[in-house]
Amino acid sequence: MTNNITPTPAAGMALETDAPVRGMVVKSRWMHSLLTFLAVFGPGLIVMVADNDAGAVSTYTQAGAQYGTSLLWLVVLLLPVTYFVQEMVVRLGIATGKGHAAMIFQRFGKWWGIFSLVDLELVNFLTLVTEFAAIDLALTKLGVDPRIGVPLIALGLFLMTVTGSYRRWERIVVFLCALDLAWFVITWKLHPGAGEVLRAAVRPTMPPGGITSDFIFLVIAIVGTTIAPWQLFFQQSCIADKRLRFSDVPWARLDTFVGALITITVAGCMMLVGNASRMHGLHFTDPAQMAVDLGTFFGPLLRNTILLLMINAAVLGTATISLSSAWAYGEVKGWPHSLQLPIQKAGGFYAVYLLCVGLAAGLVLIPGAPLQLIILSVQVLAGVMLPSAIIFLQLLLNDKELLGEYANKPWNNAVNWTIIIVLFGLSLVLAAQVAAPGLFPGLNGGTN
Amino acid sequence: MGTMTTSINEANIKHGYDAGAGHYVVVHPLDDRPEEKVDIEGLGPMPMTRSVRYSLFSLRAYLVLMILLVAYHALGLSGLLGH
Numbered sequence: 289m290t291n292n293i294t295p296t297p298a299a300g301m302a303l304e305t306d307a308p309v310r311g312m313v314v315k316s317r318w319m320h321s322l323l324t325f326l327a328v329f330g331p332g333l334i335v336m337v338a339d340n341d342a343g344a345v346s347t348y349t350q351a352g353a354q355y356g357t358s359l360l361w362l363v364v365l366l367l368p369v370t371y372f373v374q375e376m377v378v379r380l381g382i383a384t385g386k387g388h389a390a391m392i393f394q395r396f397g398k399w400w401g402i403f404s405l406v407d408l409e410l411v412n413f414l415t416l417v418t419e420f421a422a423i424d425l426a427l428t429k430l431g432v433d434p435r436i437g438v439p440l441i442a443l444g445l446f447l448m449t450v451t452g453s454y455r456r457w458e459r460i461v462v463f464l465c466a467l468d469l470a471w472f473v474i475t476w477k478l479h480p481g482a483g484e485v486l487r488a489a490v491r492p493t494m495p496p497g498g499i500t501s502d503f504i505f506l507v508i509a510i511v512g513t514t515i516a517p518w519q520l521f522f523q524q525s526c527i528a529d530k531r532l533r534f535s536d537v538p539w540a541r542l543d544t545f546v547g548a549l550i551t552i553t554v555a556g557c558m559m560l561v562g563n564a565s566r567m568h569g570l571h572f573t574d575p576a577q578m579a580v581d582l583g584t585f586f587g588p589l590l591r592n593t594i595l596l597l598m599i600n601a602a603v604l605g606t607a608t609i610s611l612s613s614a615w616a617y618g619e620v621k622g623w624p625h626s627l628q629l630p631i632q633k634a635g636g637f638y639a640v641y642l643l644c645v646g647l648a649a650g651l652v653l654i655p656g657a658p659l660q661l662i663i664l665s666v667q668v669l670a671g672v673m674l675p676s677a678i679i680f681l682q683l684l685l686n687d688k689e690l691l692g693e694y695a696n697k698p699w700n701n702a703v704n705w706t707i708i709i710v711l712f713g714l715s716l717v718l719a720a721q722v723a724a725p726g727l728f729p730g731l732n733g734g735t736n
Numbered sequence: 737m738g739t740m741t742t743s744i745n746e747a748n749i750k751h752g753y754d755a756g757a758g759h760y761v762v763v764h765p766l767d768d769r770p771e772e773k774v775d776i777e778g779l780g781p782m783p784m785t786r787s788v789r790y791s792l793f794s795l796r797a798y799l800v801l802m803i804l805l806v807a808y809h810a811l812g813l814s815g816l817l818g819h
Contacts, residue, residue: 309763309767309768309769310763310764310767311761311762311763311764311767312761312762312763313757313759313760313761313762314759314760314761314762315759315760316760317753317760319760320752320753320760320761320762323762324752324762327762327763327764327765328765383773383774384773384774384776385771385773385774386773386776390776391776394776394777394779394780394781395776395779395781395782396781396782396792397781400792400796403796403799407799407803454766455764455766530765530766531765531766531768531770531771532765533765533768533771534771535751536765628766658814661810661813661814665806665810668802668806669802669803669806672799672802672803672806673799676795676798676799679795683782683788684782687782689779689782689783690774690776690779690782691774692774
């Protein structure tokens, strides 16, 4: 590095330069590598698996229910895209030890900082409402009163975050991520046909009815679901809070790749579950109803497992999206904002988290709340925000004064600008179509 | 496997290997000393060319326009605009 460097503790924490360093002694090199990876492992996995939130369950199962395995190749194609975008955040987070909101504020100025923060908080809050709407729906199908279940889940989300230990929080969330592997078991039980799945995953095919407006919008929804703006803010803040070091860069990249691989294969499984409902002639309305319908063929265990996985997806989404909001707000306001801090020392940070979770949970319990309108707004705003969020990331990653040897290489830029151009095109079509449906008379279908 | 230690002689360790003791040491990031990072406060705002500045300004205008468009559409759908 050629630039100025300064010792950076976790946000808002005092420097503990005299504290003894604790470590684990091992004899072999491979055990050292394995344990170092496990110590670094977490932020990449969490950000990727949490991306398969309630909205993603809905989008992927709908894609499978409507188009079978025709869109599996698209999910596979998104693996490198999602990895390359998040890998940039890894380098930025480790090199600066700061969150993404703080970076935008300090490198692009106050106005861009406030603008990005307001955008993020707005879209995040609307997304949180959709997460709790999914929890409400799944609880109802499970026979649990949402008026009891939703506040209990919100309380659980608060309690798991305010323990004052990043490690404890990470272990709980990694455990919730591991539960997502049940999608593999469900898919295996549904016997999707390995040969057809492999063919559909590597060979792009057109859907049976040809390219329609519904198909185009489902493609856009899948792309928008797989890469979301909050992910950039979350992973960078998470890396800063975990205090990852320069020597951790290769392991953090591996963590991100493993997370991307798991999330993409789980997304494929969700699509195959949707495909199973199609093969049984079921009409898709939402994933909770799909679980109930599939239960009539495969039994209550499968039905309840899908409903519980839907809740788990929403819980993971809520835990991470609320934290990305709280971290970003804390960074910009200059408040202490670390999961390592007890609630007494980071009151503002935890208050933002509680406010996000509490308000979103409360809103879905209001009878007649305009949930469909909120879901629609989330899709459009997220689609509009994503390319601009990545442009900031791209500019920061080309800032050699800031990143030195960790700045983007020419091949990074070629890949990233291609991704940005494609995302911009898709977001423009999505935003224009949903915001002004009469703009393109030939494309009047919607998907969600 | 390994054993937990409470203090480590960091001077002897290079790339996780303690040459004096002949073993490797794994330190969790949260147990390690805070690392020296890039001083972004000292760097100040990013220097931008005029074209980058205009591009970002256009991006801001696009975002404001789209947010207003979505808000108008949402208000229309909710019936608050009276049509």
